[in-house]
Amino acid sequence: MPAKSQAQQKAAGAALAAKRGDKKKSELKGxxxxxxxxxxxxxxxxxxxxxxxxxxxxxxS
Incomplete structure (x- = not known):
């Protein structure tokens, strides 16, 4: 499912980095x-x- 906004795309990128272990899960927000x-x-x-x-x-929304 493609992102509907730039903010959603950036949030998905941050979440993906945390899931892969490139970023700490504790650094994620919102x-x-x-x-x-x-x-x-x-x-x-x-x-x-x-x-x-x-x-x-x-x-x-």
Whole structure:
């Protein structure tokens, strides 16, 4: 599932780094913290690899 905003793509990248052990899980905040625990590595890869071009910074609900 591709990211819908730049913020979501960045959060997925941070969560993926923590899941792989490149970043400490204690450094995660907000959405990236919940993404790390609730999503698989494959799902995070798909979301983090989404291009930011043309995406809004944030998407309101």
């Amino acid at each position: 959405a990236s913290k919940s993404m790390e625990s609730s999503m698989s590595e494959k799902e995070l890869e798909d979301m983090a690899s989404t291009s930011q071009k043309g995406k809004p910074n944030h998407v309101s």
